[in-house]
Amino acid sequence: xxxxxxxxxxxxxxxxxxxxxxxxxxxxxxxxxxxxxxxxxxxxxxxxxxxxxxxxxxxxxxxxxxxxxxxxxxxxxxxxxxxxxxxxxxxxxxxxxxxxxxxxxxxxxxxxxxxxxxxxxxxxxxxxxxxxxxxxxxxxxxxxxxxxxxxxxxxxxxxxxxxxxxxxxxxxxxxxxxxxxxxxxxxxxxxxxxxxxxxxxxxxxxxxxxxxxxxxxxxxxxxxxxxxxxxxxxxxxxxxxxxxxxxxxxxxxxxxxxxxxxxxxxxxxxxxxxxxxxxxxxxxxxxxxxxxxxxxxxxxxxxxxxxxxxxxxxxxxxxxxxxxxxxxxxxxxxxxxxxxxxxxxxxxxxxxxxxxxxxxxxxxxxxxxxxxxxxxxxxxxxxxxxxxxxxxxxxxxxxxxxxxxxxxxxxxxxxxxxxxxxxxxxxxxxxxxxxxxxxxxxxxxxxxxxxxxxxxxxxxxxxxxxxxxxxxxxxxxxxxxxxxxxxxxxxxxxxxxxxxxxxxxxxxxxxxxxxxxxxxxxxxxxxxxxxxxxxxxxxxxxxxxxxxxxxxx
Amino acid sequence: xxxxxxxxxxxxxxxxxxxxxxxxxxxxxxxxxxxxxxxxxxxxxxxxxxxxxxxxxxxxxxxxxxxxxxxxxxxxxxxxxxxxxxxxxxxxxxxxxxxxxxxxxxxxxxxxxxxxxxxxxxxxxxxxxxxxxxxxxxxxxxxxxxxxxxxxxxxxxxxxxxxxxxxxxxxxxxxxxxxxxxxxxxxxxxxxxxxxxxxxxxxxxxxxxxxxxxxxxxxxxxxxxxxxxxxxxxxxxxxxxxxxxxxxxxxxxxxxxxxxxxxxxxxxxxxxxxxxxxxxxxxx
Numbered sequence: 001x002x003x004x005x006x007x008x009x010x011x012x013x014x015x016x017x018x019x020x021x022x023x024x025x026x027x028x029x030x031x032x033x034x035x036x037x038x039x040x041x042x043x044x045x046x047x048x049x050x051x052x053x054x055x056x057x058x059x060x061x062x063x064x065x066x067x068x069x070x071x072x073x074x075x076x077x078x079x080x081x082x083x084x085x086x087x088x089x090x091x092x093x094x095x096x097x098x099x100x101x102x103x104x105x106x107x108x109x110x111x112x113x114x115x116x117x118x119x120x121x122x123x124x125x126x127x128x129x130x131x132x133x134x135x136x137x138x139x140x141x142x143x144x145x146x147x148x149x150x151x152x153x154x155x156x157x158x159x160x161x162x163x164x165x166x167x168x169x170x171x172x173x174x175x176x177x178x179x180x181x182x183x184x185x186x187x188x189x190x191x192x193x194x195x196x197x198x199x200x201x202x203x204x205x206x207x208x209x210x211x212x213x214x215x216x217x218x219x220x221x222x223x224x225x226x227x228x229x230x231x232x233x234x235x236x237x238x239x240x241x242x243x244x245x246x247x248x249x250x251x252x253x254x255x256x257x258x259x260x261x262x263x264x265x266x267x268x269x270x271x272x273x274x275x276x277x278x279x280x281x282x283x284x285x286x287x288x289x290x291x292x293x294x295x296x297x298x299x300x301x302x303x304x305x306x307x308x309x310x311x312x313x314x315x316x317x318x319x320x321x322x323x324x325x326x327x328x329x330x331x332x333x334x335x336x337x338x339x340x341x342x343x344x345x346x347x348x349x350x351x352x353x354x355x356x357x358x359x360x361x362x363x364x365x366x367x368x369x370x371x372x373x374x375x376x377x378x379x380x381x382x383x384x385x386x387x388x389x390x391x392x393x394x395x396x397x398x399x400x401x402x403x404x405x406x407x408x409x410x411x412x413x414x415x416x417x418x419x420x421x422x423x424x425x426x427x428x429x430x431x432x433x434x435x436x437x438x439x440x441x442x443x444x445x446x447x448x449x450x451x452x453x454x455x456x457x458x459x460x461x462x463x464x465x466x467x468x469x470x471x472x473x474x475x476x477x478x479x480x481x482x483x484x485x486x487x488x489x490x491x492x493x494x495x496x497x498x499x500x501x502x503x504x505x506x507x508x509x510x511x512x513x514x515x516x517x518x519x520x521x522x523x524x525x526x527x528x529x530x531x532x533x534x535x536x537x538x539x540x541x542x543x544x545x546x547x548x549x550x551x552x553x
Numbered sequence: 554x555x556x557x558x559x560x561x562x563x564x565x566x567x568x569x570x571x572x573x574x575x576x577x578x579x580x581x582x583x584x585x586x587x588x589x590x591x592x593x594x595x596x597x598x599x600x601x602x603x604x605x606x607x608x609x610x611x612x613x614x615x616x617x618x619x620x621x622x623x624x625x626x627x628x629x630x631x632x633x634x635x636x637x638x639x640x641x642x643x644x645x646x647x648x649x650x651x652x653x654x655x656x657x658x659x660x661x662x663x664x665x666x667x668x669x670x671x672x673x674x675x676x677x678x679x680x681x682x683x684x685x686x687x688x689x690x691x692x693x694x695x696x697x698x699x700x701x702x703x704x705x706x707x708x709x710x711x712x713x714x715x716x717x718x719x720x721x722x723x724x725x726x727x728x729x730x731x732x733x734x735x736x737x738x739x740x741x742x743x744x745x746x747x748x749x750x751x752x753x754x755x756x757x758x759x760x761x762x763x764x765x766x767x768x769x770x771x772x773x774x775x776x777x778x779x780x781x782x783x784x785x786x787x788x789x790x791x792x793x794x795x796x797x798x799x800x801x802x803x804x805x806x807x808x809x810x811x812x813x814x815x816x817x818x819x820x821x822x823x824x825x826x827x828x829x830x831x832x833x834x835x836x837x
Contacts, residue, residue: 006748034749124756133753159747 008034008132011153011163013140013176015042018312018331019169020119024065025339027126035123035134038541043116044549047290049235049246051078053329054105059365060336066122073118074108075239076217083323083416085436086224090444091273096323098417109217109237112553137545142179150306157544164351165342166308169335172291173529174314180305185532188252192292192320193530195261195492196246198552200283203241209277210238221323224436226267230259231432234268254490255534261492266455275449282453286552287461289492291529293318295371304355309338319371322425337361373423383426392430396438405442459500462493462524470546472522475538481516484535491531493524554608556599556669559656560592562616562623563677577802588626591673594738596631599671601744604755606705613637615644615655629766632759641777643785648793649683655788657691658781668732674739689735697730698737
């Protein structure tokens with residue numbers, strides 16, 4: 001049967017920015033490239049905050065690979081950047097424009113359905129010219145191996161396909177990366193969970209409320225005590241005719257605090273500070289969620305195996321350090337570098353060395369150091385050690401610490417704008433909760449506005465999403481509450497005492513004893529992957545074209 | 554591979570489209586004409602042969618000039634390459650026999666003999682299922698009906714098909730026939746594309762034919778009875794041996810169930826509903 005397998009020079013799995021960049025650069029080098037995307041359309045499975053950056057230091061940028069990108073696929077250039085430190089109704093705002101502009105050629109807000117769908121069209125045209133092309137609604141399930149070596153991919157919809165290069169750009173829950181044993185879902189500490197609402201707002205109202213021109217936009221970040229002590233923060237980005245408002249939390253903290261992600265999002269949406277931007281009418285277009293790898297811990301230092309290379313979220317290449325949140329640009333660079341590596345290796349008649357070359361390029365081009373900064377390894381990790389963390393928290397909250405905050409207000413704003421200092425931020429409560437709260441308490445002013453927003457409840461949010469329900473794609477291996485109960489709260493479409501979500505808390509009476517169990521219904525699943533980390537599951541993506549379909553993303 | 558799909562325009566029986574008068578008669582003037590739904594399965598089957606084996610798919614129909622739009626629909630939705638309409642007054646009011654005679658002449662007039670001719674399973678209006686097999690009889694070809702899937706061996710010039718025996722899903726047989734061959738696609742026919750190259754080609758052809766559908770007239774050939782060299786006595790109403798003795802409306806099923814109407818808006822309404830349902834809930 002082997003002889004009848006279809007063969008392409010390269011197969012790219014997933015057509016987000018990483019896959020699109022890889023495919024475009026492969027096609028540019030004349031490589032016959034097949035791109036397989038599991039959504040009904042590229043972007044229908046993708047969620048971002050989302051700002052996409054073009055870094056001055058990056059060897060590849062999205063508009064370099066796709067010249068009309070900003071014109072056709074983005075929302076607004078982001079020209080203003082603020083971080084708000086919140087304590088109750090007191091807020092202290094810092095302008096972090098300098099941090100944002102550091103190494104930034106441009107940064108635009110994006111909605112992924114529009115963006116990825118446009119990219120896919122370009123990718124199809126270019127790859128078709130080299131004998132390949134893009135197919136949607138194909139779910140790549142795993143790796144095809146011959147004599148133990150990776151030689152291709154298996155899919156639900158097509159017969160197995162062989163290739164000299166396999167680019168796994170299949171996202172944060174990459175089935176290929178897990179099949180290869182390169183990534184896992186073991187440690188909640190390695191992940192963030194992001195939840196977002198896209199809110200409809202008239203373009204003229206956006207211009208007025210954010211004091212920006214029609215072709216400018218703003219990015220606002222939020223931290224402090226508005227998230228019940230859960231480590232993380234909020235964001236608000238202006239799109240053309242909508243706002244992307246969301247929260248991003250460390251998954252371990254979310255799990256520990258048994259916090260409900262949708263409620264934390266609501267805490268942000270209903271804070272008085274938001275009134276000036278949201279106005280009186282609140283019309284939520286879409287609720288979405290996504291798991292985000294923390295590159296400091298999860299970025300694979302050697303993201304390849306045989307003919308397989310990992311790109312973007314699939315390789316953990318998502319940089320989140322305090323107020324810096326960059327994912328898509330690194331995926332683009334990595335994708336293009338993987339393609340370049342294959343073209344180089346092929347021209348030397350050593351196509352099997354593509355992975356090795358890709359790894360070298362990631363290091364030589366400085367991508368790896370952005371993802372896993374040495375400074376974080378030394379100072380950040382130190383700050384995460386228990387005694388140091390306890391001490392820092394108490395100092396910051398003490399009278400001495402508070403005096404320091406008052407005295408150093410200008411210095412603090414500069415510190416927040418320093419890329420060097422930001423890269424050392426430890427993953428503790430201090431920078432995310434304690435310090436912003438103290439800053440707001442000591443330096444902040446009370447927000448007088450009244451916020452009248454009442455966000456939809458979880459049932460309505462799920463009801464507004466589009467699903468083409470296929471067979472259940474997640475199996476709950478251990479139904480005990482002890483093993484999988486965290487999913488009830490941590491899953492963004494489940495909640496305690498809510499019967500319409502994925503995970504439910506159940507007490508079952510058997511022979512006089514009561515068992516505390518969890519039940520699963522995958523129908524409302526948004527495919528974020530949270531439960532793969534916090535519960536005991538066998539986790540796969542749904543079949544091609546099945547499952548949730550994001551219209552905004 | 555040259556394939557031809559036969560189709561007919563039928564009233565759009567979908568809810569919201571179809572219109573009946575007070576006596577239950579179909580109002581043709583108020584009901585749009587669309588491509589017979591079953592014929593789309595035939596077109597998909599033909600299109601699958603084009604994707605897998607290359608060639609050309611033609612769509613042919615006999616009917617009034619208004620059927621042009623039905624043919625355009627076939628081009629736009631199921632990707633036919635070119636269109637043939639057999640149309641003039643002499644062909645009007647034909648039964649299945651006279652239609653088959655006319656369509657077979659149309660097929661024989663094509664500059665190249667088709668390898669395969671596809672028809673759908675029954676039309677939504679006549680429901681006889683005769684026209685396809687009778688057309689095949691005129692051509693004196695082998696016929697395979699109730700086809701679920703098919704594979705073509707171009708070197709051997711054979712077609713191998715899986716078909717429902719007696720139209721029943723419980724029994725499926727595989728048969729083989731030489732080409733040219735007549736295929737009746739079952740409504741259960743599902744094209745399968747398990748190779749990426751086939752799906753990519755499918756996409757190319759779809760884009761190509763959809764662009765072409767906008768200018769369908771450029772790809773349309775209309776033949777009248779003189780073009781087909783047909784004697785008016787053997788086609789249309791004059792050539793139709795079928796006599797319709799009468800038409801009876803289908804009687805409505807009598808309602809045998811007793812109904813109690815409860816006003817749910819009234820205060821005691823829901824209470825009454827619960828009382829009514831209680832015996833069932835208790836399992837009585």
